[in-house]
Amino acid sequence: MVGLDSYALTVGIVVGIWVLMALGLNIITGYAGQVSLGHAAFYAFGAYTTAILTTNLGWSWFVTMPLSVVVAAGLGVLLGLPSLRLKEDFLAIVTLGLGLVTQSLALYLPFTGGSLGIGGIPYPSVGSFSFGTDTFFLMVAILAALGVALSLWLDRSWIGLGWRALRDDELAARAMGLDVTRLKVLAFAIGAGYAGLAGSLLAHHLGFIIAYNFGFNESITALAMIVVGGMGTVRGALLGALLLGMAPELFRPLAEYRMSVYGALIVAVMVFQPGGLLGERSWVARRLRARSLKWRAKHG
């Protein structure tokens, strides 16, 4: 990693973790249309699974990392169950509540370290080789790229089409033979799995986690990322994660006003590009479509 100092790499790691968070929420909310304000709960489960198993039991990261995905996905199935009965604003409030409950559990349960958190989470290593910031960054980048590939694949798959049908009209989807229950649970499981992986990476990256890392703020940040970037698109989730993931660094001089800058950014996007900067109906997407049509008209 010649030329990249450890500061840049650290920012890169954080952005990569947020990419996974945003991609996961994009599956639940963007693809399948199920509003979730509790995405940080899955993030927390991934992080705590990794933290507890590596520090207490000394398990290796390549066991705990997949396990964090599985545990978070399992929680996703559980938290997804309310979506079978509740819609939109009600679902938003229930997921918000479940997110807060998860955070309080992390704060009060004995084995999560309570308000002291869990420290001493080791950096990943293989045999005698210990990961440095550069190799860890590389791993995060590869995992984020795999996350992008899976999201793109799902988007083009029949499940992805089912999700979009369900998002457009749930009742019609049922009447057309789509197993809406399975589609919803699947969206929550996969989306939560992404967040679980993000949480596991965060735990290894920071070496120390505490309940405050997984609050309402984190859920809202993930939501803001996909809203700003363009709900339901991978490119939107990527741009959102990049912009808002780097924002704390970019706006470091404005640290005090950071939330105001966030807020203003979101308001501006909502006013001028309500579908997100790179969403289906955004200015950029329309320009690109028009251009490709013109190109095709010209070159047959």
Added chain:
Amino acid sequence: MAEPLPVLLEIHGLTRRFGGVTALSEVSFGVAAGSITSLIGPNGAGKTTLFNVVTGIIRPTGGRVVFEGRDVTGWGAHHLARAGLARTFQNMRLFGTLTARENVIAALGARMNRGFFGGLRRSQDPKLVKEAEKLLAFVGLERQAGEVARELPYGMQRRLELARAVALEPRLLLLDEPTAGLVQAEIEDLLRLIDDLRRRGMTVLLIEHNMGLVMGHSDHVVVLDHGAKIAEGDPAGVSADPEVIEAYLGREDDE
């Protein structure tokens, strides 16, 4: 008709209450295989409620629904759709952000009832695309395949919804006021399509508000009023029934 046709759908004493309101009260009738049966009645007669119960959108309070000899009362909507019962909606419920082609593929894919790994396969599978385009051509939308459903003109949306329902290859097709909001020429096109589907062996149960319109196209007519069946029979007999005439004419002022 000399020989009585086998009954495809039997409805026995179907009742649905919403709180204190009885939307359907002990309704019984049968739909003969291969027929076009029309369900008529004034607004609020319970026609759409009956559709919703039969297609599993809502559960009945009492009574039974038997389809192809199987008791399907209380089955979920998606099971019924896969079992051969497809419908359209009075207010049209297309997948608005999907293209016309994708709308049809969604139904085609559901019929194939794929597992998780089958679900990971491409939705724009060449075989599905070809089949979808055949169905779109059938309803005259071959040139609109790539257009987003909600941006299509109203009449085309109606036909797209029909194509989507036909994609399920149903034995029984339930159409909820398919001609609502269409102009005369479009209505005639649509009725021709429905006749076509019947010739292909589909049985059609049709809700129609406009009585004059169903007469030439139905084998059997069932009349609902205030949630109860007040008459059934062939179109001529039903239209001469004094109770039916009263249901329609007697309350025209409060509609």
